Amino acid sequence: MLTGWIDFDDTLRTLDLLQRRIDRAFDGWADPAWTRERPRHRARAAWPPTNVFETKEAFVVKAEVPGLAQGDVSVSMEDDALVVRGERKGEVRDGYKVHLRERASIAFTRKLPLPGRVDAEGVTATLENGVLTITLPKAREALPRQISVKAV
Amino acid sequence: MSDVISTVPEKNGTAHAKAYQRRASAPPVDVFENADELLLVADVPGVPPDGVDLRVENDTLTLFARRSETKDEPPALAREYDEVDFATRFRIPAGIDTGSITAETKNGTLLVRLPKTAAVKARKIVVRQGSGD
Numbered sequence: 001m002l003t004g005w006i007d008f009d010d011t012l013r014t015l016d017l018l019q020r021r022i023d024r025a026f027d028g029w030a031d032p033a034w035t036r037e038r039p040r041h042r043a044r045a046a047w048p049p050t051n052v053f054e055t056k057e058a059f060v061v062k063a064e065v066p067g068l069a070q071g072d073v074s075v076s077m078e079d080d081a082l083v084v085r086g087e088r089k090g091e092v093r094d095g096y097k098v099h100l101r102e103r104a105s106i107a108f109t110r111k112l113p114l115p116g117r118v119d120a121e122g123v124t125a126t127l128e129n130g131v132l133t134i135t136l137p138k139a140r141e142a143l144p145r146q147i148s149v150k151a152v
Numbered sequence: 153m154s155d156v157i158s159t160v161p162e163k164n165g166t167a168h169a170k171a172y173q174r175r176a177s178a179p180p181v182d183v184f185e186n187a188d189e190l191l192l193v194a195d196v197p198g199v200p201p202d203g204v205d206l207r208v209e210n211d212t213l214t215l216f217a218r219r220s221e222t223k224d225e226p227p228a229l230a231r232e233y234d235e236v237d238f239a240t241r242f243r244i245p246a247g248i249d250t251g252s253i254t255a256e257t258k259n260g261t262l263l264v265r266l267p268k269t270a271a272v273k274a275r276k277i278v279v280r281q282g283s284g285d
Contacts, residue, residue, distance in 0.1 A: 046232070049232040049233035050230070050232050050233075051228055051230065051231050051232060051233060052228065052229040052230040052231075053225060053226045053227065053228050053229065054226055054227060054229050055226045059229075060226070064195075064197040064198070064233055064260070065197065065260070066195035066196065066197040066259065066260035066261045067195065067259055067260065067261045068259060068260075069259050093184060093186075093191070095186050095187075096184035096185060096186045096191065097184065097185045097186065098182070098183075098184060099183040099184065099185055099190075100181060100182060100183040101182050102180035102181050102182060103180045103181070103182050103193065103194075103195055103261075104180075115229055127259075129197065129198055129199055129200055129220070129257070129259070129260045130195070130196070130197035130198065130199075130259050130260015130261065131197050131198045131260060
């Protein structure tokens with residue numbers, strides 16, 4: 001009975017050891033330069049990562065665009081969507097050797113369906129410290145309205 | 153991971169970040185090298201120029217970047233990122249003049265320059281033309 005358990009344990013241990021050996025074999029096989037240069041953050045579904053907030057008067061869209069200057073990004077309203085386009089160019093500098101590359105160079109177009117009716121003329125966008133903030137004032141007819149009750 | 157300058161493995165929320173009592177994550181980083189320096193570029197969106205704190209202790213460079221305070225935020229309809237601070241550490245290789253490390257922020261990215269010591273800089277010997285006599 002007891003020996004049976006010991007045998008069972010040993011099987012697991014052997015399998016574990018085998019698994020480790022396989023892992024290690026693949027570690028050696030993968031080209032270190034290739035794995036190193038694959039940006040870790042590419043798994044993100046969409047770039048730039050974006051948050052959308054709602055206030056009483058407006059929708060506020062904030063996107064993280066580190067490395068982008070004013071001329072690298074454009075914001076427009078197309079049909080019922082807010083469209084943000086831009087490009088972050090690679091920063092591999094002349095004469096520099098690359099040791100680690102986690103920041104992706106990327107060209108992007110993000111189309112965000114409008115969360116409600118907005119006043120397209122009043123949309124503003126600012127870029128500060130790599131964060132793009134777009135304020136979309138709600139359309140007048142979409143603002144909450146108080147209806148006064150008259151006594152008859 | 154780079155063997156020249158490597159991040160020191162540590163869970164999110166380094167000792168540094170804990171001191172600030174704020175959540176932090178490791179920023180994506182590029183590391184470049186030329187004959188004169190190592191150049192480290194990190195994405196730290198939302199961090200103002202005065203929000204960066206760099207410390208060198210022995211052979212460790214600790215980076216902490218603090219976002220500007222956000223006022224009471226309205227409820228989010230969609231959220232793809234958290235407004236956390238950034239914290240990470242690097243092991244500085246030998247041959248870096250740790251007293252001359254400089255940093256600057258630009259458009260939400262942080263550039264850290266780690267100059268090599270004079271002894272390590274590529275020793276280029278200029279071959280001069282003899283006068284011919």
